[in-house]
Amino acid sequence: MADLGTYLRQKRETLRADDPRYSVRQVAARIGVQPSYLSKVERGHEAPPSEATLRRLAEDLDENVDMLLALGGKISSDLAQIIRQRPALFAELIRDLRDLPDHAVLRIVREVRDGNW
Amino acid sequence: MADLGTYLRQKRETLRADDPRYSVRQVAARIGVQPSYLSKVERGHEAPPSEATLRRLAEDLDENVDMLLALGGKISSDLAQIIRQRPALFAELIRDLRDLPDHAVLRIVREVRDGNW
DNA sequence: CCAAGTATGTAGTATGTACTAAACACTAAA
DNA sequence: TTTAGTGTTTAGTACATACTACATACTTGG
Missing domain, CATH: 1.10.260.40 (lambda repressor-like DNA-binding domains)
Structure with a gap:
């Protein structure tokens, strides 16, 4: 980039x-x-x-x-704040998502948004 | 806290x-x-x-x-770097996860780890 | 009681962040 | 040809960050 x-x-x-x-x-x-x-x-x-x-x-x-x-x-400071509120949890998730391709992450976004959780 | x-x-x-x-x-x-x-x-x-x-x-x-x-x-700078590599994607995800309870986020972590994606 | 270890108070510093202010040099239109 | 606009150069500043160094005062085991 x-x-x-x-x-x-x-x-x-x-x-x-x-x-x-x-x-x-x-x-x-x-x-x-x-x-x-x-x-x-x-x-x-x-x-x-x-x-x-x-x-x-x-x-x-x-x-x-x-x-x-x-x-x-x-x-973005609003993102930082969200992460700081549950640091261990978000840290784990983000590190796990590092190697996932965009489409897989997007699928999660959509599922979360659809309320399947 | x-x-x-x-x-x-x-x-x-x-x-x-x-x-x-x-x-x-x-x-x-x-x-x-x-x-x-x-x-x-x-x-x-x-x-x-x-x-x-x-x-x-x-x-x-x-x-x-x-x-x-x-x-x-x-x-953590390693988390920051992961986010900066795909800023729009991760921003969207994290903002959507803000109001999800811990157990729901954990479920995602487990699914990602199990490779169901 | 005193010596060793304890915490703390005060003052100062080097480096980085996020800019401003003013002047300079160029170009094109009136 | 001057003037209105363009980008750039140089020099400097206010404030925050992340500490150090030294002096002082307390506390507790032998």
Whole structure:
């Protein structure tokens, strides 16, 4: 997978192709950071932004928050909290799911959602 | 649930009841920190230690690592990495599991382990 | 009672996180 | 040709994290 900076730049440039509102400066202004900072993040000259800033970026660029956070080396604080509430249980489950293919995990998601538990 | 400091002190004092090697000084020496630091952590006068230090503590006190990390507001880095590899998928699953009772989650763990997927 | 071991108080530090602020250099339109 | 917008460079900052080092005070077995 691409690193955060590369991914952000690519996405922003794509949006910018049909909308000039997606310049570094204007995106930065909308999400509340300095353009110089966003520029550095996109080029990997700066560590990934905070969770709050990544959330605003995800919204502005219409991207999946959990994905952007992951690229920034972070995990959504609401997920972290859920895990911390039952650490041993979730740790066991997640480690067991590490090698399962996507479709198998998705099947579990669906079963849980259907209430078969 | 108790906070990290209280929990650590309780556990250490319990061990110390039949083994003088579990004084603040001696535990601190074994896990490689200053006794003053461990003392402050146990009394909640200091922020939780790093993941590495919590791991050494867990081993010395024979405690569950994921639990101590959770009490310290952290998530094991290996779990974080597993989640970051498939962020959207795991995010969905974990949020769906939030309200499931322990026994239901355990059933999933067992099914995954039995290879019924 | 005193010496050894115990816990704790106070002060300070190195590194990382998450940015800001201002200036600079380029491009294209009016 | 200047001005409005673009991205970038450089320098610096406020706060958090994760401790250390040393001094002080308590406690308990011999």
